[in-house]
Amino acid sequence: MGKFVITKRTNGEFQFNLKANNGQTILASEGYSAKAGCLNGIESVRTNSQDDSKFDRKTSTNGKPYFNLKATNGQIIGTSEMYESVSARDNGIESVKTNAPTATIDDQTV
Numbered sequence: 001m002g003k004f005v006i007t008k009r010t011n012g013e014f015q016f017n018l019k020a021n022n023g024q025t026i027l028a029s030e031g032y033s034a035k036a037g038c039l040n041g042i043e044s045v046r047t048n049s050q051d052d053s054k055f056d057r058k059t060s061t062n063g064k065p066y067f068n069l070k071a072t073n074g075q076i077i078g079t080s081e082m083y084e085s086v087s088a089r090d091n092g093i094e095s096v097k098t099n100a101p102t103a104t105i106d107d108q109t110v
Contacts, residue, residue, distance in 0.1 A: 002026070002099025004042050006035070006107045014038035014109065018045065018078065018100060026095045027069060027078035035109065042105065044077045045069060049100040055093050057086075065089035069096065 004016045013031030016038055020026050027045065032038040048054040048071055056068040056076075064082035067089055071077050080096075083089040 002095075002103040004045075004103050004105045006038055006042075006105065006109055008109045016042055018096060018103060020095050020099055025081065026092050026099065027080055029078050030076065039105075041077050044071050045096075045100050046103075048072070048077065049096050052093075052097075055096075057089065057093075067093055 002018055002020050004018055006014060006016050008014055009031055011031070013033060014035050014037070015031050016029045017025045018027040029038070029041050032041060048069060054070050056070055057065070058067060059065055060082055062082075064084070065086045065088070066082050067080045068076045069078040078096075080089065080092050083092060
């Protein structure tokens with residue numbers, strides 16, 4: 001089972017990373033000014049990760065595939081790492097779909 005790890009950035013903002021069973025980060029959030037916003041972001045990932053149309057498959061300027069997960073309002077709620085291939089990116093999307101709904105929350109800010 002995956003887990004959402006909540007941390008605090010040096011600027012005081014909260015963020016979460018969704019990690020797979022192997023500990024690899026598969027989705028990273030934006031910064032949130034309050035922990036409540038961060039927790040809402042996690043719930044948004046749980047919900048939106050089950051809708052394939054919410055995954056925006058992209059290619060970076062250096063040619064590496066990655067993806068964004070978007071909320072219903074179109075706002076990006078998480079971004080993946082850069083992958084070496086399209087198939088690796090697609091595996092990352094499948095990992096988010098599998099892990100997000102039942103992932104535990106590891107709050108490292110308390």
